Amino acid sequence: MATIVILGSGIMGTALSFPASENGHEVRLVGTFLDREIVESIQTTGVHPDLGLKVNDGVTAYQLEQAKEAFEGADVVMSGVNSFGVEWIGEQLADLLQPGQKFLCITKGMRADEGTGDLQLLPDKIKEYLDPELAEQISWNAITGPSIAGELAVHHDTAVVFCGHDKDDLEYLADLFRTDYYHVWTSTDFIGHETGAATKNIYAFAAGFAEGLLRKQGKENDKYVMYNFGAAIFAQGQRELRSFVKLMGGNPDTADGLGGVGDMFVTSMGGRNVKAGTLVGQGIPFSEVRDQHMKGVTLEGVAAIKVVGKALGPLTERGVIKPEEYPLCRFLYSVVAEDAPLDIPWDKFFQDLT
Structure with missing residues (x-):
């Protein structure tokens, strides 16, 4: 039996507790400072309030101040905090991670150097907060692929890729989670999978445009929709x-594969980023969407657009990429x-087809 700690008790972190606990492993959910009510609910009723589901036996919830206790003796550590909190998670893990632990990142996204535009994957950003000697003693891995938390929690078939640098570590981690509904492949293309997981959110925002345009035209109930678009x-x-x-x-x-177009497909089917794109499609300026219609809502896709899209300028100026590349982004x-x-x-799309 392995001991798995998940820092961040949101819906995805908690959803991943289901296959792990059903395989007989101990799961410790540690809430962030934003998760106090979630942890209290699990501790008192066993129910995650956002998922609306009772967690399995073998899953224990801890408040943030109990984190050191939860991390003690853990075999696997997971980060379930969204990309906006990557700096915070780095600071926490610098004090909590222990040599020999295997890290499995759920958080997706990128950071960019303000001057050069050079892009950085979030696990690499987290590493910067650790003592270099400790960072070398941690196995760095991540989960990518189309995975809606609620579907996973209710045992709908879900197919993902665990990516990392060491094949043996990946197989060990995959075996902790594999079930008859949670299907796990492994890959040592850590960079490729994490890049796909970060950039697919960009295009989920654009997936809402068609529905918004239909609404703007008063044709949302029309026989002919905008699948072509x-x-x-x-x-x-x-x-x-x-x-x-x-x-x-x-x-x-x-x-x-799963870590690219598969993940982009499921993200484009709905959610907060698609909703924001739908409002823009209706003709509402994004600043109004952000400040009025979706104030306080976490928009991972928009965050990715701001980071990656802004980086394209300096990357173009340096000659790293061409001006005609990435027209949609x-x-x-x-x-x-x-x-x-x-x-x-x-007219700027599909240029290499002409």
């Missing part, structure tokens, strides 16, 4: 995702950063 946006997004994987040094073929950045109108740059 959506498919073209999706296809261009997939091409850019593949290019990002190559730019970061991963295997471009990774973009064609550049356009989406203008929408969220400058309230640009929804004038899709169709």
